[in-house]
Amino acid sequence: MLALVHGKQLAGHKAVVVGAAVSGVAAARLLTALGARVRLLDRNPDALKPGVREQLEAGGIELALGPHRKADFKDAQMVVLSPGVPVARLSSFLEACPDAQVMGELELASWFTQEPILAVTGTNGKTTTTTLIGHILESAGRKVFVGGNIGTPLSEHVLSDERADVVVLEVSSFQLQNVKSFHPRVGVLLNFSANHLDYHADEEEYLAAKLNLFARMTDNDLAVLPLGMKELLQARDFTRARRVYFTPSSRFREHNLPGEHNRSNMEAAWLACKAFGVTDEQAAAAVATFQPLPHRIQKLGEKGGVLFVDDSKATTVEAMRAAIESFDRPVRLLAGGVFKGGDLEGLVPLLKQKVAQVGLFGANREIFEKAWAGQVPLFWEPALEGAVTRLYRESSPGDVILLSPATASFDLYADYKARGKDFARIMARLPEDREVRQ
Known part of the structure; x- marks a missing residue:
C-alpha cells in the first residue's frame, strides 16, 4: 500500500473522491491544491448546485456524475470517501485500484492540520457540546475553528489562510469508522446508545467506530468519557490517553440549557476546555451567555x-x-x-x-x-x-x-x-x- 503522509507526496497522484456534497467537494479542492489529479464521483447526476460544477471543472477537477463504474476507480492511488459512504458499498469498484489508500475527508484534512484538535463524538448532544466548547474557548480569548460534521469541513479550514489556537470538531461514526491516523489532542465521548443501525452492521460496529476517535491518542492526550460507561470502557483496550470521567453536574448555576443531559454536556465541555487552560470563572461566564441551538428542545x-x-x-x-x-x-x-x-x-x-x-x-x-x-x-x-x-x-x-x-x-x-x-x-x-x- 502506498504511504501518503505529506502534501509533497501527493503531487501528481491520482485521487478519487466519492460523494459530491460539502465534504467531498472540500476534499477534492484540497487534493487539487496539493497537486493531485482528482476525479469527483457522485451517483446523483444532479448532486452539484448550479455554478459549482463549472467552478470545479475550471479548477482542474474531473467530474463523473451518475452510476459508478469500475473505470472511474482504475489506477487510483487514493480514494477519499464522504461521510455516509460505506466502504462495503464500493467493494466491487475498489477492485480496480487494489493498492489505493482508502480514507475519509476528515482523516485527509487532519494530516495538514497544524493546530491541536479537540474532537467530540457521541450518539446525542454532539452539536450542542461542540458549539458550547467553541463558545467557551472563544470567550476565554482563544482563536477557534469549529466545524467537521457541523458547518464547515476541516478541509476548508486547511485551505484557508486562517489559523486557530484550537480546532474543535464534531465527528460522527460515519467519519470515524475507517480512520487510521486521526489524532486529536482531546477527545470527548458524550454518550452511547443504539443508532444508525441502518448503516452499521450492529451496535458493536457502531461503538467501535465511536471509539476509533481515541485509537491514535497517546498518554499526553486526554479522553473525556461518561462515567456511566466506565465499566464497559475499562474492559476495552481502545486508547493510551489519560482518562477523565464526567457525570451531570451543577457546576454551572447560570445557563440556558434545559435537562439532565445538558448538565452532562456542560461538564464534558468544561473538562475539555480545561485542558486548554480555561479557568472556572471563564467557563462559567461563557456558559451563562450560551443560547440553545435551534431544533434542540x-x-x-x-x-x-x-x-x-x-x-x-x-x-x-x-x-x-x-x-x-x-x-x-x-x-x-x-x-x-x-x-x-x-x-x-x-x-x-x-x-x-x-x-x-x-x-x-x-x-x-x-x-x-x-x-x-x-x-x-x-x-x-x-x-x-x-x-x-x-x-x-x-x-x-x-x-x-x-x-x-x-x-x-x-x-x-x-x-x-x-x-x-x-x-x-x-x-x-x-x-x-x-x-x-x-
Missing part, C-alpha cells in the same frame, strides 16, 4: 396556555427520553419518521409518568404502535400538521406539545431542520382562542 412559545417545543434534532430514542425528562408539565408527544433503531419499549415507564398523549405521524407507525399501543393514548396522522392540530385541539392549558420524533426525517422532509421549521409554521397558524380550537 427549543421553546417556540405558547398558544392558548400550551407550550410548543421543537426538538426535531432528536433522531434517537435516547434523545427523545432526554427531552421528555426535561419537563414537569404534561407532555403531548409528536413522534414518527424513519426509525433507526433503539428500545422504544424501554420508554414505556417514562411515557406513563409524563406523557398524556402521543401523536404519531409519517413512516414507521407500526414500530411505535407495537411498542406503545395500550400503554399510552396514541393516534396516527399521515402528516405532521394533522398530528399537531389534533394534539392542540385535545390539549389543556399547562401542557407541552413536544416534537421529539426519535427518527430521521427523510420520509417527509429533507432534514430535521425542515421538519422543525414546518412545526413552527404549523404552530404559528393555530388559533389562540381555545374555544375556536375546540
Whole structure:
C-alpha cells in the first residue's frame, strides 16, 4: 500500500473522491491544491448546485456524475470517501485500484492540520457540546475553528489562510469508522446508545467506530468519557490517553440549557476546555451567555396556555427520553419518521409518568404502535400538521406539545431542520382562542 503522509507526496497522484456534497467537494479542492489529479464521483447526476460544477471543472477537477463504474476507480492511488459512504458499498469498484489508500475527508484534512484538535463524538448532544466548547474557548480569548460534521469541513479550514489556537470538531461514526491516523489532542465521548443501525452492521460496529476517535491518542492526550460507561470502557483496550470521567453536574448555576443531559454536556465541555487552560470563572461566564441551538428542545412559545417545543434534532430514542425528562408539565408527544433503531419499549415507564398523549405521524407507525399501543393514548396522522392540530385541539392549558420524533426525517422532509421549521409554521397558524380550537 502506498504511504501518503505529506502534501509533497501527493503531487501528481491520482485521487478519487466519492460523494459530491460539502465534504467531498472540500476534499477534492484540497487534493487539487496539493497537486493531485482528482476525479469527483457522485451517483446523483444532479448532486452539484448550479455554478459549482463549472467552478470545479475550471479548477482542474474531473467530474463523473451518475452510476459508478469500475473505470472511474482504475489506477487510483487514493480514494477519499464522504461521510455516509460505506466502504462495503464500493467493494466491487475498489477492485480496480487494489493498492489505493482508502480514507475519509476528515482523516485527509487532519494530516495538514497544524493546530491541536479537540474532537467530540457521541450518539446525542454532539452539536450542542461542540458549539458550547467553541463558545467557551472563544470567550476565554482563544482563536477557534469549529466545524467537521457541523458547518464547515476541516478541509476548508486547511485551505484557508486562517489559523486557530484550537480546532474543535464534531465527528460522527460515519467519519470515524475507517480512520487510521486521526489524532486529536482531546477527545470527548458524550454518550452511547443504539443508532444508525441502518448503516452499521450492529451496535458493536457502531461503538467501535465511536471509539476509533481515541485509537491514535497517546498518554499526553486526554479522553473525556461518561462515567456511566466506565465499566464497559475499562474492559476495552481502545486508547493510551489519560482518562477523565464526567457525570451531570451543577457546576454551572447560570445557563440556558434545559435537562439532565445538558448538565452532562456542560461538564464534558468544561473538562475539555480545561485542558486548554480555561479557568472556572471563564467557563462559567461563557456558559451563562450560551443560547440553545435551534431544533434542540427549543421553546417556540405558547398558544392558548400550551407550550410548543421543537426538538426535531432528536433522531434517537435516547434523545427523545432526554427531552421528555426535561419537563414537569404534561407532555403531548409528536413522534414518527424513519426509525433507526433503539428500545422504544424501554420508554414505556417514562411515557406513563409524563406523557398524556402521543401523536404519531409519517413512516414507521407500526414500530411505535407495537411498542406503545395500550400503554399510552396514541393516534396516527399521515402528516405532521394533522398530528399537531389534533394534539392542540385535545390539549389543556399547562401542557407541552413536544416534537421529539426519535427518527430521521427523510420520509417527509429533507432534514430535521425542515421538519422543525414546518412545526413552527404549523404552530404559528393555530388559533389562540381555545374555544375556536375546540
